[in-house]
Amino acid sequence: xxxxxYVHALNSSTVPEGQPALEISNIELRFGGVVALHDVGFTVTxxxxxxxxxxxxxxxxxxxxxxxxxYHPQVGKAxxxxxxxxxxxLTKLPPHRIARLGVARSFQNIELFxxxxxxxxxxxxxxxxxxxxxxxxxxxxxxxxxxxxxxxGIVEEVIDLLSLQAFRHKPVGSLAYGIQKxxxxxxxxxxxxSLLLLDEPMAGMNAEEKEDMARYVLDVxxxxxxxxxxxxxxxxxxxxxxxxxxxxDFGRLIADGTPAEVKTNPAVVEAYLGAEEH
Amino acid sequence: xxxxxxxxxxxxxxxxxxRHTKAExxxxxxxxxxxxxxxxxxxxxxxxxxxxxxxxxxxxxGLNILxxxxxxxxxxxxxxxxxxxxxxxxxxxxLGLPVPVAVIVAVFVTAGIGALxxxxxxxxxxxxxxxxxxxxxxxxxxxxxxxxxxxxxxxYIEVPRFGFIERETFEIQWYWILLxxxxxxxxxxxxxxxxxxxxxxxxxxxxxxxxEAIGVNITRAKVTAFxxxxxxxGLSGAxxxxxTETVTWERFTLDVSVLYLAMIIVGGLGSIAGSVYGAIFMMxxxxxxxxxxxxxxxxIPFLSDQLPAIKNALFGAAIITFLxxxxxxxxxxxxxxxDYVRFWPFRY
Numbered sequence: 001x002x003x004x005x006y007v008h009a010l011n012s013s014t015v016p017e018g019q020p021a022l023e024i025s026n027i028e029l030r031f032g033g034v035v036a037l038h039d040v041g042f043t044v045t046x047x048x049x050x051x052x053x054x055x056x057x058x059x060x061x062x063x064x065x066x067x068x069x070x071y072h073p074q075v076g077k078a079x080x081x082x083x084x085x086x087x088x089x090l091t092k093l094p095p096h097r098i099a100r101l102g103v104a105r106s107f108q109n110i111e112l113f114x115x116x117x118x119x120x121x122x123x124x125x126x127x128x129x130x131x132x133x134x135x136x137x138x139x140x141x142x143x144x145x146x147x148x149x150x151x152x153g154i155v156e157e158v159i160d161l162l163s164l165q166a167f168r169h170k171p172v173g174s175l176a177y178g179i180q181k182x183x184x185x186x187x188x189x190x191x192x193x194s195l196l197l198l199d200e201p202m203a204g205m206n207a208e209e210k211e212d213m214a215r216y217v218l219d220v221x222x223x224x225x226x227x228x229x230x231x232x233x234x235x236x237x238x239x240x241x242x243x244x245x246x247x248x249d250f251g252r253l254i255a256d257g258t259p260a261e262v263k264t265n266p267a268v269v270e271a272y273l274g275a276e277e278h
Numbered sequence: 279x280x281x282x283x284x285x286x287x288x289x290x291x292x293x294x295x296x297r298h299t300k301a302e303x304x305x306x307x308x309x310x311x312x313x314x315x316x317x318x319x320x321x322x323x324x325x326x327x328x329x330x331x332x333x334x335x336x337x338x339x340g341l342n343i344l345x346x347x348x349x350x351x352x353x354x355x356x357x358x359x360x361x362x363x364x365x366x367x368x369x370x371x372x373l374g375l376p377v378p379v380a381v382i383v384a385v386f387v388t389a390g391i392g393a394l395x396x397x398x399x400x401x402x403x404x405x406x407x408x409x410x411x412x413x414x415x416x417x418x419x420x421x422x423x424x425x426x427x428x429x430x431x432x433x434y435i436e437v438p439r440f441g442f443i444e445r446e447t448f449e450i451q452w453y454w455i456l457l458x459x460x461x462x463x464x465x466x467x468x469x470x471x472x473x474x475x476x477x478x479x480x481x482x483x484x485x486x487x488x489x490e491a492i493g494v495n496i497t498r499a500k501v502t503a504f505x506x507x508x509x510x511x512g513l514s515g516a517x518x519x520x521x522t523e524t525v526t527w528e529r530f531t532l533d534v535s536v537l538y539l540a541m542i543i544v545g546g547l548g549s550i551a552g553s554v555y556g557a558i559f560m561m562x563x564x565x566x567x568x569x570x571x572x573x574x575x576x577x578i579p580f581l582s583d584q585l586p587a588i589k590n591a592l593f594g595a596a597i598i599t600f601l602x603x604x605x606x607x608x609x610x611x612x613x614x615x616x617d618y619v620r621f622w623p624f625r626y
Binding site: 068069070094095096099100104105107111112113114115116120123124125126127128130131132133134136137138139140144145147148149152187188191 | 290291294466469470472473474475476477478480481483484485487488489490491492493494495496502505506548
């Protein structure tokens, strides 16, 4: 992996590469009597693409929701490290505070603001960096206008990066599925993430669209060195692009290692292919 | 820069302007000229209706901020209008504050009370929130009807006419007072929705979970939306208090809340211009129907005693027809007309 002497604008984390960026430890999440996650823990290393895989219902999205604050686990912690040696306990914060720390995410079922244009959706990704005073908004001229202009720069950079120029002023509700997925990636990127959570960015796509999306994720990763947690079902994609893989099954972590290690792990093979009769 | 091939912006600042082409500026100029000439063309009766429209526009814009842009349905409009009217009337008659100060006090008090009654919105959505706001309407109505202190046990508040307003030129003078206020209020509301605050309201409307995940503090956004919306409604209520010169609870009942909801639905939810069109439509239609009734009443004597009922039925029918033709309201119809003209003679 390349070492970087600089921090790219799209990456707001200053944790040195190779150091732990996110530590998840013995998380347990229950909904009533249903145990969605049981004693799940692993470490995500700065600069890695860290894949989380598992059969349907294994608890992958629930785990992501714990990290981004939408669910609060009954037991366990998710700790985000910062470059200055500090850390934040994400499992105790509400979602908007976690976003302010630079944890950005996309959703499995696209959750864009469907009546707004691509540009407005991306500008909303800048929300945590902007001011929202009532008076300045009513007056427009002055701070509100200047703010719109100054934040447009990074939004346009992301539009270029993801080839969204043609759709800039289109309402996202009217766009094709694949483009919407890309807009959602863009909305997470303009936040200048310290940690990027992607929940099945390639679900429901054909081979060509998957390749495009994988390329965008790799571009972002190579360009900015953003740490990515990726949930994905397509094994070929996961084995190709990830540095490390964690495998969940029925809410338990059954394997954690490099793609090569995980591929030959007997527990993983059993979860995916079923156990051989003895 | 507008050319034959489309509009090409050179700077972000230029793109953020509300109007880009000469045609748009010309259209605005025509509207401004019309607004300046109208008072000299209308008689006192129609000028009075124009003044009611100007006041209603501010209220409709306020309600649309909440319902159309933030997705928080509200049946408490009448109550918030009442808060604005009572506050300004009491502030200027009993506390002796100058009228502009009393109006500003009314705006802030209504905003505060709106934010307070907006708190259920943090837990409730859709129809459940509608019922909660219905409760706020009834609570406010109960208070203004039963709390004798507000009206000094008279049941109404009399607001003295401004010193400079003459009896004969009452309506036209009020027109010149209301027009700039309404114009500024509409412009300010428009400004909110091209800046980050307004965008966060729309984010809450479209996808509240995603809004939270990108860093929008939903609690803050919803309470701010209720306060901002109620501020506009309070302004509308305060102006109506001075314009009508009496404040009584009968003018702020649930019917009024429903009428304002109808305005923004007919005009177009989530559109500032739509709120203006809707307010004009809903205030003008009854007057036009009355006019029509007066004209044809003599020629069909057997119906003349039924005219008020027929008028109400026509009013309802007109609204239903509009909604069937274009559910997204008058604003959308206007957009389609503009597109038709723009692409003519190439129709597709």
